[in-house]
Amino acid sequence: MIFWLIVSVIAPWFASHQMIACFHAKRGGKASVVLWSLVALGLSISLSSCTYFLGLLILGKPTLTYCVFETLAFIVVGIACYLVPKNEKSSLAISLLRLPELTRSANNYAKYLLGVFAISLILGLLGVMIFTANEPNGQYDAIAIWSLRARSLFRLESEWRNAFLPDFWHSDYPLLISGSIARYWSYIGSDAIWIPPFVAVVFTIATVGLLTAGVSRFRGLSQGLLGGLLLLGTYKFMRNGAMLNADVPLSFYILATIVIISVYDSGRWTAPGLLVLAGVSAASAAWTKNEGMLFLVTVLASRTLVCWINHRRRKILREIGLCLVGVVPLLILILSFRYPSPTGNDLFVGQTWGTIKSRLFDFSRVGLIVYGFVEHLWYLGTMSLVVAALAVTFLGYSPSRAPHTIAGVVSVVLLMIAGYFLVYLVTPWDLAFHLFHSTDRLLIHLWPSMLFGLFLYLGDPVAATVPQGQETNG
Amino acid sequence: MKSLRFFVPRFVIVFICLWGLAIVRLGLVAALRFSLRQDVSSLLDRVTPLKPWLKDEKIVGYVEKDEKHKIVAFGNDHHFSALQYVLSPVLVRHYEKHPDCPLVIVDSDDPSALQSLVNERGWTLIVDLGNGINLYRQAAGGR
Numbered sequence: 001m002i003f004w005l006i007v008s009v010i011a012p013w014f015a016s017h018q019m020i021a022c023f024h025a026k027r028g029g030k031a032s033v034v035l036w037s038l039v040a041l042g043l044s045i046s047l048s049s050c051t052y053f054l055g056l057l058i059l060g061k062p063t064l065t066y067c068v069f070e071t072l073a074f075i076v077v078g079i080a081c082y083l084v085p086k087n088e089k090s091s092l093a094i095s096l097l098r099l100p101e102l103t104r105s106a107n108n109y110a111k112y113l114l115g116v117f118a119i120s121l122i123l124g125l126l127g128v129m130i131f132t133a134n135e136p137n138g139q140y141d142a143i144a145i146w147s148l149r150a151r152s153l154f155r156l157e158s159e160w161r162n163a164f165l166p167d168f169w170h171s172d173y174p175l176l177i178s179g180s181i182a183r184y185w186s187y188i189g190s191d192a193i194w195i196p197p198f199v200a201v202v203f204t205i206a207t208v209g210l211l212t213a214g215v216s217r218f219r220g221l222s223q224g225l226l227g228g229l230l231l232l233g234t235y236k237f238m239r240n241g242a243m244l245n246a247d248v249p250l251s252f253y254i255l256a257t258i259v260i261i262s263v264y265d266s267g268r269w270t271a272p273g274l275l276v277l278a279g280v281s282a283a284s285a286a287w288t289k290n291e292g293m294l295f296l297v298t299v300l301a302s303r304t305l306v307c308w309i310n311h312r313r314r315k316i317l318r319e320i321g322l323c324l325v326g327v328v329p330l331l332i333l334i335l336s337f338r339y340p341s342p343t344g345n346d347l348f349v350g351q352t353w354g355t356i357k358s359r360l361f362d363f364s365r366v367g368l369i370v371y372g373f374v375e376h377l378w379y380l381g382t383m384s385l386v387v388a389a390l391a392v393t394f395l396g397y398s399p400s401r402a403p404h405t406i407a408g409v410v411s412v413v414l415l416m417i418a419g420y421f422l423v424y425l426v427t428p429w430d431l432a433f434h435l436f437h438s439t440d441r442l443l444i445h446l447w448p449s450m451l452f453g454l455f456l457y458l459g460d461p462v463a464a465t466v467p468q469g470q471e472t473n474g
Numbered sequence: 475m476k477s478l479r480f481f482v483p484r485f486v487i488v489f490i491c492l493w494g495l496a497i498v499r500l501g502l503v504a505a506l507r508f509s510l511r512q513d514v515s516s517l518l519d520r521v522t523p524l525k526p527w528l529k530d531e532k533i534v535g536y537v538e539k540d541e542k543h544k545i546v547a548f549g550n551d552h553h554f555s556a557l558q559y560v561l562s563p564v565l566v567r568h569y570e571k572h573p574d575c576p577l578v579i580v581d582s583d584d585p586s587a588l589q590s591l592v593n594e595r596g597w598t599l600i601v602d603l604g605n606g607i608n609l610y611r612q613a614a615g616g617r
Contacts, residue, residue, distance in 0.1 A: 135514055135515060137515065140552050157563075162565055165567075167558075167566070168558065169555055
């Protein structure tokens with residue numbers, strides 16, 4: 001059982017890792033190895049859930065033979081990508097623990113930080129595991145949507161299309177989480193109850209890792225560890241991950257897309273393959289949850305905006321085109337998934353232009369939404385916001401950061417918030433009820449990306465402990 | 475000013491570390507206490523005894539007559555979803571929309587509402603789980 005689970009995780013991860021190496025041969029240090037390994041992990045889960053759904057569509061319920069062939073296919077793809085000539089030899093060796101070369105005093109701080117981060121990570125992991133052990137079925141959304149759909153896909157066999165009947169709640173929701181769970185079940189041959197918690201723990205910890213490695217890639221290990229600590233300390237984020245909801249996986253793909261785009265922007269736009277990769281990651285967000293579709297549109301809009309601001313207007317079509325190369329295959333799959341799922345989205349079914357227009361210009365709703373966002377942002381990361389304000393005040397802006405990198409992050413986050421704002425404005429549900437039950441989760445989608453943006457901007461406190469004149473490369 | 479430059483970065487680092495550890499510890503304590511209020515598990519435990527009665531069924535109807543304990547969010551009835559989850563691959567459908575299901579689950583804590591429904595439709599009781607959930611067979615062809 002465990003052997004097949006390992007196979008089902010490792011084979012697509014290997015293929016994704018090698019595909020990423022093809023897209024982005026040039027690697028930027030030790031933190032980058034971890035960064036790309038985590039991005040590869042996320043993409044492998046997304047791509048393997050796609051292959052699972054394609055297998056269902058074409059061949060019906062996956063058998064052991066199917067699992068063997070799928071594994072072999074992933075290995076072949078991985079080897080083929082590995083053999084593609086690259087500009088720079090890539091290495092799979094993970095050596096995050098080597099500290100950046102700061103002076104001795106700064107190095108000490110980084111070591112303490114690493115210790116605190118390691119303890120927090122272990123405690124956080126333990127907390128998530130205890131949550132999931134107490135409620136292995138997760139919370140209501142998990143039993144009503146994600147795990148229920150996975151069970152239906154796995155157990156209904158030849159009648160798997162019944163999983164998309166309107167009798168099920170949100171049968172229009174995409175399949176990344178349910179498909180992944182059902183795929184792991186197919187590999188191990190039983191619908192073990194610990195697989196959904198396993199997926200939840202992987203995504204929660206991977207998001208923390210991705211934020212840490214992402215910030216480290218740009219700002220050095222100490223800054224990355226501080227970012228990771230802030231996320232680990234966001235109780236609601238960790239708890240939501242343990243509830244087996246799809247919000248944390250969505251936040252992972254949003255963060256992954258933003259990090260990839262930041263790497264592209266920071267590299268002076270010299271690795272166009274990264275935009276294809278960002279497209280795949282953004283489409284994976286759309287394959288996770290309906291809100292991901294909004295994110296997909298936001299990423300394309302943000303690229304247009306960033307190109308416009310950076311006086312690269314002639315490149316807009318090229319950059320959007322590259323993103324679409326990554327997006328289109330998954331988008332086709334998402335649309336083909338909608339075909340057997342005839343239910344519309346609850347936010348738009350039965351809405352007329354007249355009702356939408358009346359809500360759009362109801363300014364009392366605007367006030368309520370702004371209040372809801374501020375209130376939930378405060379409850380989500382009360383102390384994080386205090387720490388952030390404190391840090392911005394005392395540590396200030398890091399002048400070494402390229403402004404276009406930050407523009408890419410900020411534009412995506414702001415456009416997403418604007419999109420959510422618009423959805424609330426036209427929601428057919430009672431607005432106060434809708435805000436109360438969903439705003440914190442929408443903010444969780446963006447929280448790791450907000451922290452990434454913050455630490456990209458923020459001055460480095462560890463570097464600030466080094467007396468002037470002693471700074472080396474970090 | 476020099477002392478501020480010395481003190482502030484160290485303060486921020488120590489503050490974030492202590493705060494991170496405190497919150498994670500808080501999460502751990504909350505996780506340990508969480509076992510006291512397993513909402514979903516109790517919901518699932520309530521309907522699990524139905525499973526053996528529906529082993530050979532493909533589809534079953536569902537009627538809920540218990541407005542008092544009904545938990546509805548965004549149009550979703552959690553009792554209904556819990557049944558779908560536990561009984562999968564048996565397809566649980568709302569009886570009102572699919573009145574031709576041979577078996578019907580009636581979810582009600584109110585015996586009078588239950589009795590009037592049974593008399594009206596002429597259903598035969600298969601099992602009373604004793605927790606407000608009853609399984610009925612209806613005559614072929616539905617109501």
